[in-house]
Amino acid sequence: QSILTQPPSVSAAPGQTVTVSCSGSYSNVAYSSAAWYQQFSGAAPRLLIDHNDKRPSDIPDRFSASRSGTTATLTITGLQTGDEADYYCGAWDNVINAGVFGGGTRLTVL
Amino acid sequence: QITLKESGPTVLEPTKTLTLTCTFSGFSFTTSGVGVGWVRQSPGEALEWLALTDSFNFQHFNPSLKSRLTITRDSSWNQVLLTLTNVGPDDTGIYYCAYKAPATLLFDSWGQGMLVAVSS
Numbered sequence: 515q516s517i518l519t520q521p522p523s524v525s526a527a528p529g530q531t532v533t534v535s536c537s538g539s540y541s542n543v544a545y546s547s548a549a550w551y552q553q554f555s556g557a558a559p560r561l562l563i564d565h566n567d568k569r570p571s572d573i574p575d576r577f578s579a580s581r582s583g584t585t586a587t588l589t590i591t592g593l594q595t596g597d598e599a600d601y602y603c604g605a606w607d608n609v610i611n612a613g614v615f616g617g618g619t620r621l622t623v624l
Numbered sequence: 625q626i627t628l629k630e631s632g633p634t635v636l637e638p639t640k641t642l643t644l645t646c647t648f649s650g651f652s653f654t655t656s657g658v659g660v661g662w663v664r665q666s667p668g669e670a671l672e673w674l675a676l677t678d679s680f681n682f683q684h685f686n687p688s689l690k691s692r693l694t695i696t697r698d699s700s701w702n703q704v705l706l707t708l709t710n711v712g713p714d715d716t717g718i719y720y721c722a723y724k725a726p727a728t729l730l731f732d733s734w735g736q737g738m739l740v741a742v743s744s
Contacts, residue, residue, distance in 0.1 A: 549730040564730070564732065604731075605730070612684050613673035613729070615663075615671040
């Protein structure tokens, strides 16, 4: 049972926009915001967006993040078939003084 | 360029102690706020944050595993070691070593991961 809650799956057609939610609490998402990771099957996770909403230079601006209270959201615009992957949110929890992850969301591009 | 690579046993018997080594390059613990940590992923499951050590020599642990985990750093060899005692089948999974940049709270770069199986 993950501390951060994500929907198990989302889907959309190529070219459309999809959002992935990450629900936490005042000690994690509200405290530190969330970082987002992309994981292709059989590969290591890679950072998409850090908790400061900054993207590594090789991540396109189709990927963006936001936060409202205890919920963080990843938005992917202009969906491509190559975006099919698992997406994880992560945050720092200042009560347990450790990192926490969500359960992951599988994105299917129809 | 930051690189990290995990090494250690690929198979381990139940009740034994797992010791994994992360060998890294491209950064140093002399940089304030840098950290190296571990994340694991059981087959078909989500990421699980395990531990972190940083430039201030603070250690942080997943509370559910804290009694079994140790994380140490060997700055002279650019390595971080993770030990997990009394392993069982639930500890089977891919173990990732990862780098935390000074201005961030989670991990920015990841190693390729290594599969550890606990089996008799």
